[in-house]
Amino acid sequence: xKKKLLSVLLASSMLLSLVACGKDAxxxxxxxxxxxxxxxxxxxxxxxxxxxxxxxxxNVCLASEPASLDPALNSSVDxxxxxxxxxxxxxxxxxxxxxxxxxxxxxxxxxxxxxxxPDGTVTYTYTLKDxxxxxxxxxxxxxxxxxxxxxxxxxxxxxxxxxxxxxVAGYDEMVAEGASPDLKLNAEAKDDKTIEVTLKxxxxxxxELLAFPAYxxxxxxxxxxxxxxxxxxxxxxxxxxxxxxxxHNSVITLTKREDFIDAADITMxxxxxxxxxxxNNMLANFENGSWEFIDDVPTNEIPNLKDxxxxxxxxxxxxxxxxxxxxxxxxxxxxxxxxxxxxxxKAENEIRNAIALLIDRNYIVNDVAKGGQVPASSFVAMxxxxxxxxxxxxxxxPDKNITGYFDVTEDAYEDNWTxxxxxxxxxYTYDEASGKFTDIPTFTYLYNTNEGHKAIAEAxxxxxxxxxxxxxxxxQEWATFLETRKAGDFSVARNGWLGDYNxxxxxxDLWTTASGNNDAQLGKGANAExxxxxxxxxxxxxxxxxxxxxWAETYDVVVKDIKVCTDPKTRYALMHRAEDLxxxxxCICPIYFYTDLxxxxxxxxxxxxxxxxxxxxxxxxVNK
Amino acid sequence: xxxxxxxxxxxxxxxQVGETMNTKTLxxxxxxxxxxxxxxxxxxxxxxxxxxxxxxxxxxxxKAVTESxxxxxxxxxxxxxxxxxxxxTYLKDIVTKFDFGPSLKQxxxxxxxxxxxxxxxxxxxxxxxxFIALIFGVVFGAIAALRRNKFVDRIIMIITTAFVSMPxxxxxxxxxIIFANHLKILPANGAAKNGLILPIITLSLYPMAYITRxxxxxxxxxxxxxxxxxxxxxxVSGMKIIFGHALKNSLIPVIxxxxxxxxxxxxxxxxxxxxxxxxxxxxxxxxxxTGRDYPLVMGTTIVLATLIVIMNLVGDILYKIVxxxxxxx
Numbered sequence: 001x002k003k004k005l006l007s008v009l010l011a012s013s014m015l016l017s018l019v020a021c022g023k024d025a026x027x028x029x030x031x032x033x034x035x036x037x038x039x040x041x042x043x044x045x046x047x048x049x050x051x052x053x054x055x056x057x058x059n060v061c062l063a064s065e066p067a068s069l070d071p072a073l074n075s076s077v078d079x080x081x082x083x084x085x086x087x088x089x090x091x092x093x094x095x096x097x098x099x100x101x102x103x104x105x106x107x108x109x110x111x112x113x114x115x116x117x118p119d120g121t122v123t124y125t126y127t128l129k130d131x132x133x134x135x136x137x138x139x140x141x142x143x144x145x146x147x148x149x150x151x152x153x154x155x156x157x158x159x160x161x162x163x164x165x166x167x168v169a170g171y172d173e174m175v176a177e178g179a180s181p182d183l184k185l186n187a188e189a190k191d192d193k194t195i196e197v198t199l200k201x202x203x204x205x206x207x208e209l210l211a212f213p214a215y216x217x218x219x220x221x222x223x224x225x226x227x228x229x230x231x232x233x234x235x236x237x238x239x240x241x242x243x244x245x246x247x248h249n250s251v252i253t254l255t256k257r258e259d260f261i262d263a264a265d266i267t268m269x270x271x272x273x274x275x276x277x278x279x280n281n282m283l284a285n286f287e288n289g290s291w292e293f294i295d296d297v298p299t300n301e302i303p304n305l306k307d308x309x310x311x312x313x314x315x316x317x318x319x320x321x322x323x324x325x326x327x328x329x330x331x332x333x334x335x336x337x338x339x340x341x342x343x344x345x346k347a348e349n350e351i352r353n354a355i356a357l358l359i360d361r362n363y364i365v366n367d368v369a370k371g372g373q374v375p376a377s378s379f380v381a382m383x384x385x386x387x388x389x390x391x392x393x394x395x396x397x398p399d400k401n402i403t404g405y406f407d408v409t410e411d412a413y414e415d416n417w418t419x420x421x422x423x424x425x426x427x428y429t430y431d432e433a434s435g436k437f438t439d440i441p442t443f444t445y446l447y448n449t450n451e452g453h454k455a456i457a458e459a460x461x462x463x464x465x466x467x468x469x470x471x472x473x474x475x476q477e478w479a480t481f482l483e484t485r486k487a488g489d490f491s492v493a494r495n496g497w498l499g500d501y502n503x504x505x506x507x508x509d510l511w512t513t514a515s516g517n518n519d520a521q522l523g524k525g526a527n528a529e530x531x532x533x534x535x536x537x538x539x540x541x542x543x544x545x546x547x548x549x550x551w552a553e554t555y556d557v558v559v560k561d562i563k564v565c566t567d568p569k570t571r572y573a574l575m576h577r578a579e580d581l582x583x584x585x586x587c588i589c590p591i592y593f594y595t596d597l598x599x600x601x602x603x604x605x606x607x608x609x610x611x612x613x614x615x616x617x618x619x620x621x622v623n624k
Numbered sequence: 625x626x627x628x629x630x631x632x633x634x635x636x637x638x639x640q641v642g643e644t645m646n647t648k649t650l651x652x653x654x655x656x657x658x659x660x661x662x663x664x665x666x667x668x669x670x671x672x673x674x675x676x677x678x679x680x681x682x683x684x685x686x687k688a689v690t691e692s693x694x695x696x697x698x699x700x701x702x703x704x705x706x707x708x709x710x711x712x713t714y715l716k717d718i719v720t721k722f723d724f725g726p727s728l729k730q731x732x733x734x735x736x737x738x739x740x741x742x743x744x745x746x747x748x749x750x751x752x753x754x755f756i757a758l759i760f761g762v763v764f765g766a767i768a769a770l771r772r773n774k775f776v777d778r779i780i781m782i783i784t785t786a787f788v789s790m791p792x793x794x795x796x797x798x799x800x801i802i803f804a805n806h807l808k809i810l811p812a813n814g815a816a817k818n819g820l821i822l823p824i825i826t827l828s829l830y831p832m833a834y835i836t837r838x839x840x841x842x843x844x845x846x847x848x849x850x851x852x853x854x855x856x857x858x859x860v861s862g863m864k865i866i867f868g869h870a871l872k873n874s875l876i877p878v879i880x881x882x883x884x885x886x887x888x889x890x891x892x893x894x895x896x897x898x899x900x901x902x903x904x905x906x907x908x909x910x911x912x913x914t915g916r917d918y919p920l921v922m923g924t925t926i927v928l929a930t931l932i933v934i935m936n937l938v939g940d941i942l943y944k945i946v947x948x949x950x951x952x953x
Contacts, residue, residue, distance in 0.1 A: 064907075064911070065730070065911075067729050067730055067731065068730070068731045068732070070731070070732070073731055075685070075687075155692060155693070155696055156696070158689075158693045158694075158696040158697045158700070159693075160685065160687070160689050160693070162693065163690065175690075175692060177692065226731075226732050227732035227733060228732065229731075229732055230730070230732040230733045247815060247903065248733075248738070248741045248903060249741070249742070249903030249904075249907060249908065250745075250814065250815040250901075250902075250903035251815040274813060274815055274901070275815075275901070275903070276813065276901035278898055278899065278901055280797065280800075280899070281800070281812060281813065281898075281899060281900065281901045284800050284801070284804050284805055284812035285804075285811075285812045285813050287805055288804050288805050288808050288811075288812060289808075290811055290812065290813060290816060291813075477680075477914070478680075478914055479678075479679070479680025479681070479684050479914065479915070479916050480678065480679040480680045481680075482680060482684045482685070482686060483679040483680045483681075483684055484679065486684075486688060496686075515688075516688030516689070516690060516691070517687065517688045
């Protein structure tokens with residue numbers, strides 16, 4: 001199981017994480033990234049490196065065999081890293097003169113501004129650079145892009161990431177039930193060098209999408225062979241590297257393309273991607289010097305590695321949240337309670353929010369998970385930016401003086417505890433002598449079989465037992481767990497989410513009633529018709545003002561408004577409102593924001609990773 | 625060259641078989657082959673239905689795919705059909721075309737390709753490990769028996785006890801730390817040059833220790849037999865007694881261990897391949913289960929089960945050939 005594609009990360013690792021910075025330059029995420037970048041340069045930029053010695057070969061290990069290296073079909077972070085080395089899209093992530101990671105034009109001469117049309121759609125026109133070629137020598141044309149996009153988005157291919165095209169006009173019609181297979185995206189090759197694409201409305205993360213693997217060009221005659229992406233002989237790409245060899249389950253070797261348009265900038269001649277997901281094996285190979293980069297480490301070794309390799313052990317932010325998910329339909333009240341309907345749901349919301357306060361996130365982060373994670377009290381992860389470029393999570397919650405929806409600093413824990421106990425006293429019987437509640441039902445906490453998740457589950461179990469809330473722990477194997485959680489056959493379950501792009505909507509649209517990721521079952525099942533939620537958007541210029549509506553009448557409406565809103569200020573305000581409503585249910589109990597751990601040898605310089613977690617080795621030098 | 629060796633081996637086996645064969649044993653062998661086929665069919669059937677009964681599917685992922693995408697994928701791979709239809713189609717494809725179908729996870733590759741790729745490495749490791757285990761096991765066992773209760777015997781017994789009781793994932797990690805991390809003389813990764821040495825050693829240690837102990841005890845038993853005493857009395861040289869009489873007969877139990885040893889190597893390689901990141905079939909097997917890659921689960925299970933069934937059968941028949949006293953019923 002993969003890195004992030006098996007292992008903690010393995011489990012959650014199958015997710016793609018995109019972060020990032022929009023088009024506006026100076027976001028604080030970028031500032032933060034700039035500082036990590038600087039640290040990385042300092043740590044790896046020792047004197048010897050500056051002499052510019054470079055072996056030209058780097059050995060890295062990200063994860064096990066990628067499920068697919070077809071840009072349209074890939075859905076893993078490690079696969080995306082390989083694809084960014086093999087393919088060039090219209091845009092790419094790169095370092096600017098200041099060593100800051102930013103979006104740059106790649107195949108396109110420039111990343112143009114869109115032109116708004118009267119119907120609200122926005123049209124972008126891109127011109128391809130001269131001299132772009134495929135690895136077999138044929139020229140790259142505009143129609144290769146258009147073909148690739150239609151292929152990746154279309155229902156015939158059934159790609160996991162087909163929805164990345166839902167911003168493009170024509171997508172909804174194309175994937176509608178029973179749609180004609182002739183329907184296409186609103187994208188057109190005007191001539192060999194010009195691409196015109198129309199979006200439903202302006203989206204702030206469009207340039208980011210252009211650098212995403214699913215948006216890479218592929219050639220029709222190449223992909224006609226279904227197995228094209230599984231063997232080097234049939235793998236035709238247009239990026240800095242070509243696939244030299246692929247020894248399945250063993251190693252993939254990328255070889256620099258001398259005829260690549262920017263070949264002069266590429267300092268690494270050969271990259272060996274070893275395919276392993278056994279973290280102990282990865283560490284053994286790193287420690288004996290065989291590999292210069294490993295993308296995962298054994299969880300129980302983290303504290304040692306931090307001490308032993310202060311400059312080589314790197315812990316970077318990642319756009320994801322680890323949280324505990326309650327099933328909204330799980331009854332929480334004691335048998336003696338007479339509450340029902342909306343009153344019951346409201347009481348349960350309050351109870352869940354109180355329980356969230358009982359968990360000591362600093363203890364979990366520092367003594368259990370130990371991977372540099374950041375305690376969380378909101379769902380939209382650290383690293384996603386707000387309208388003004390500040391951190392979205394810092395602006396979340398009703399109290400502007402604290403970060404998030406409640407205070408997770410170490411000093412606040414005692415107060416949180418008292419507050420929570422007082423709230424719970426409204427609904428349960430409290431025995432002053434033992435300091436415990438006596439009539440809280442016992443819940444089963446479900447997690448997928450993994451040491452890391454187990455340790456966190458045990459920590460939470462122990463803390464809650466202190467006030468008489470008893471959790472039974474149950475673990476299930478990964479695929480079974482996903483199915484159980486999705487179907488809502490649980491009371492409480494561990495959960496995690498990594499964003500697909502730097503926009504809070506990638507976290508918020510999970511929780512609409514019909515979403516396939518609505519694990520908390522909000523607006524579904526027994527409570528589907530319960531009118532317990534209120535929302536007032538009138539101050540933002542909307543008619544929506546609902547007192548006691550169902551989940552579908554409230555949350556779904558805000559999310560729909562967000563998706564068509566074109567004024568950034570209003571849009572972000574709406575997203576904060578959506579998160580307020582989501583957090584008021586208490587179904588989402590955030591624990592921490594994810595970090596990306598990796599180890600990189602001191603002899604390597606010029607490495608960076610994109611906000612999306614993709615790793616870039618092409619501009620590296622290895623001083624060996 | 626390999627073909628020639630194989631032909632020779634087959635020739636000698638058939639000749640030997642011919643000599644010991646009578647209608648009764650022939651019937652027995654036929655019966656066993658039939659039974660083997662039934663066993664494999666049962667394995668296929670049970671695996672097929674249990675696999676589909678387990679929750680979760682090949683297209684389940686943390687980020688839920690839309691229902692239309694899932695439906696399209698299921699239709700593409702025939703997973704939308706009733707289970708018994710899928711089962712019959714599957715049986716038909718393997719029997720008539722020897723086609724295990726496409727992998728659901730590694731899109732674009734067939735299970736036949738994946739198994740063929742994995743077998744290349746796994747067979748190499750397995751065969752070499754089996755040979756090492758046999759040769760060293762027999763030699764050490766014989767030495768221990770001949771030096772019974774002497775210092776050498778004690779040492780061999782202590783070491784083999786340790787090897788027999790240590791699971792392969794501990795042994796593997798142990799060797800990895802010593803040879804790859806401290807001494808740095810061998811690589812920790814199966815893909816590297818000489819990368820298969822550590823996995824082979826890890827895999828061979830348990831059967832080698834087992835064979836050593838087996839050879840030792842059976843050799844001791846044989847050495848106490850009357851015919852050895854007779855040979856000694858006749859003045860046959862010590863060497864000739866050991867190699868001509870004692871060793872040959874003391875190997876009979878070793879041959880019976882052939883099947884279990886293969887089973888150990890097959891299952892052991894699942895662990896060892898993981899520890900050393902070797903690109904064998906064992907790793908595909910484990911990954912296919914966690915990923916619910918149905919055709920790959922079936923393919924690897926069938927191949928591994930067939931291998932074990934055949935090797936047990938061969939072991940039993942060999943047993944009969946080397947020891948005519950055995951009657952096969």
